Amino acid sequence: MRRTLRKWSPFIAAAAVFALAPALSAQLTQYDLEPRSGMESHIGNITGHAKDAKADYRRFCVGCHGELGDGNGENFPWLDPKPRDFQLGIFKCRSTPTGTLPTDEDLSNTLARGLDRSNMPQWSNLTKQQRADLVAWVKHFSPRWVSEKPGTPIQIPAEPEVTPERIKAGRDVFAKVQCWKCHGVEGKADGPSAATLTDDQGRPILAFNFTEGARPKCGSTDQDLYKIFMTGLDGTPMPSFADNIKPDEAWDLVFYLKALEPQKSKEKAIAKQLGLKPVDPNAPPPSGQ
Amino acid sequence: MKSRYRRILSAVLSTVVLIGGGALILGQRVNAAGEGKITGSVKLNGAAPHMKGIDMSKDPYCAKAHATDPGHLETVVAGANGGLENVVLYISDGLSGSALTDVPTAVPVFDQKNCVYTPHVLAMDIGQKFKVVTSDQTAHNIHPNPNPMTGNIPWNQSQPPGAPPVEKSWKAAEVIPVQCNIHPWMHGWFVVVKGPYATTDSSGAYTINNVPPGSYTVTAWQEEYGTQTQKVTVAGGQSATADFTFKAK
Numbered sequence: 001m002r003r004t005l006r007k008w009s010p011f012i013a014a015a016a017v018f019a020l021a022p023a024l025s026a027q028l029t030q031y032d033l034e035p036r037s038g039m040e041s042h043i044g045n046i047t048g049h050a051k052d053a054k055a056d057y058r059r060f061c062v063g064c065h066g067e068l069g070d071g072n073g074e075n076f077p078w079l080d081p082k083p084r085d086f087q088l089g090i091f092k093c094r095s096t097p098t099g100t101l102p103t104d105e106d107l108s109n110t111l112a113r114g115l116d117r118s119n120m121p122q123w124s125n126l127t128k129q130q131r132a133d134l135v136a137w138v139k140h141f142s143p144r145w146v147s148e149k150p151g152t153p154i155q156i157p158a159e160p161e162v163t164p165e166r167i168k169a170g171r172d173v174f175a176k177v178q179c180w181k182c183h184g185v186e187g188k189a190d191g192p193s194a195a196t197l198t199d200d201q202g203r204p205i206l207a208f209n210f211t212e213g214a215r216p217k218c219g220s221t222d223q224d225l226y227k228i229f230m231t232g233l234d235g236t237p238m239p240s241f242a243d244n245i246k247p248d249e250a251w252d253l254v255f256y257l258k259a260l261e262p263q264k265s266k267e268k269a270i271a272k273q274l275g276l277k278p279v280d281p282n283a284p285p286p287s288g289q
Numbered sequence: 290m291k292s293r294y295r296r297i298l299s300a301v302l303s304t305v306v307l308i309g310g311g312a313l314i315l316g317q318r319v320n321a322a323g324e325g326k327i328t329g330s331v332k333l334n335g336a337a338p339h340m341k342g343i344d345m346s347k348d349p350y351c352a353k354a355h356a357t358d359p360g361h362l363e364t365v366v367a368g369a370n371g372g373l374e375n376v377v378l379y380i381s382d383g384l385s386g387s388a389l390t391d392v393p394t395a396v397p398v399f400d401q402k403n404c405v406y407t408p409h410v411l412a413m414d415i416g417q418k419f420k421v422v423t424s425d426q427t428a429h430n431i432h433p434n435p436n437p438m439t440g441n442i443p444w445n446q447s448q449p450p451g452a453p454p455v456e457k458s459w460k461a462a463e464v465i466p467v468q469c470n471i472h473p474w475m476h477g478w479f480v481v482v483k484g485p486y487a488t489t490d491s492s493g494a495y496t497i498n499n500v501p502p503g504s505y506t507v508t509a510w511q512e513e514y515g516t517q518t519q520k521v522t523v524a525g526g527q528s529a530t531a532d533f534t535f536k537a538k
Contacts, residue, residue, distance in 0.1 A: 028438075087438075088437045088438070098444045099443065099445075100442075144437060144442070147440070176450075177428060177447060178428035178449055181428055182470075192348060193347065193470065196473040198470070232444075232447075234444070236445075237432070237470030237471075239446050240444075240445060241447045243447075243453055243455065244447055244452050244453075
């Protein structure tokens with residue numbers, strides 16, 4: 001018996017730590033959440049009702065995100081990246097500026113798309129109504145949706161035609177705002193700061209590697225890429241570049257990023273034809289900035 | 290872990306002290322005569338702990354900027370006479386009316402210079418505008434990480450060379466850690482308080498201006514040693530003194 005105990009003691013200790021973890025980090029209780037259970041979401045012409053999502057949440061979400069939405073579900077210890085703490089109301093994938101709440105549609109899109117390279121699957125099998133209800137339920141966990149409105153979505157100008165000039169200009173933007181500090185000069189996520197990145201909870205986090213064919217967590221359309229660096233991914237080291245990249249330059253950067261990806265694309269073909277070299281981190285910063 | 294409990298304990302104790310103090314002060318009318326001030330100094334008792342050096346070699350720009358003056362942590366900055374720098378002093382109890390609600394029009398500046406935050410600690414009032422600027426020819430991201438439950442919402446903005454200033458304010462009193470993810474050693478604080486405040490200079494001296502006559506609790510906050518409080522009474526147009534000593538550990 002004693003030997004068994006000794007053998008299992010590290011696990012018992014670990015289990016104790018995990019059992020305590022939710023108690024330590026949950027900031028809100030059932031009593032705080034209850035008054036907000038009338039929360040709604042509005043996506044297109046669909047109205048979601050938090051209360052209607054209770055059963056779906058218990059069935060599909062609670063294992064990771066937890067009863068109180070604090071991300072401390074049963075599976076928490078085994079997940080990396082960790083499930084989102086909905087109580088904080090901080091979301092990576094938004095169409096809205098950094099520091100603001102996402103729109104209901106942003107949340108619904110995340111549900112449908114899933115988060116690549118995480119345990120969050122695609123919930124595209126749920127109906128739009130189910131997703132809208134779940135979005136309302138997700139919102140009811142955070143007091144922010146009572147005191148704040150979602151941010152105003154950023155304006156994305158119509159996508160211009162890809163040209164060699166634009167791809168070259170995109171490379172200059174990549175050099176100027178120093179994307180390579182984390183993402184590396186070739187987009188391999190091996191920049192000088194990549195190894196020390198942590199999320200807002202202090203957990204290690206990886207920069208996106210453009211060269212391995214993975215889908216970015218917040219979507220892989222050209223518009224998604226545009227949004228990612230112009231809004232930033234809140235809760236992560238990825239900042240917003242809205243103040244430092246002009247809308248037209250932003251499209252140039254999107255084209256250059258696509259040229260770094262291994263997928264066949266017009267951008268990649270043009271970059272190859274140009275013989276475009278990776279940016280030089282030791283080059284002096286462009287003058288007149 | 291131990292220090293965390295100690296911090297929690299001291300927070301609980303100071304709350305008790307504050308509530309007790311508040312009950313005593315309540316009912317006293319604040320005289321609207323000439324405003325006074327609270328001055329004093331904050332000292333460190335004992336030898337200042339060793340501040341680790343920072344290896345900036347991963348960014349040649351930062352390393353070059355510190356070629357002759359190596360960077361080091363700024364958790365405890367003590368002068369030759371034991372004066373503690375970067376201590377924020379504010380009135381945690383006793384303020385009322387406009388002294389509490391007036392927001393200074395001055396815009397304090399938080400600079401990213403030679404890959405270090407200058408100042409290391411920036412104090413400000415709730416709702417007061419402040420500016421984040423960069424003097425560096427390397428990219429930074431300015432990433433304050435408040436607890437959203439307070440009403441302060443985290444944000445994260447890039448500041449590559451030549452970036453325009455970022456102007457912001459905070460909604461609630463909170464000690465907010467600030468970091469740059471690109472340069473993980475860059476760590477500073479936004480200390481958001483309600484009402485008049487001051488930050489100690491390199492000799493540990495401070496002056497809180499614009500304090501109406503009355504009895505107050507003054508709190509001194511130091512990032513490593515936590516908070517201390519003291520009672521002071523300010524007479525019209527006069528200067529009251531509150532000196533603090535933190536024990537080195």
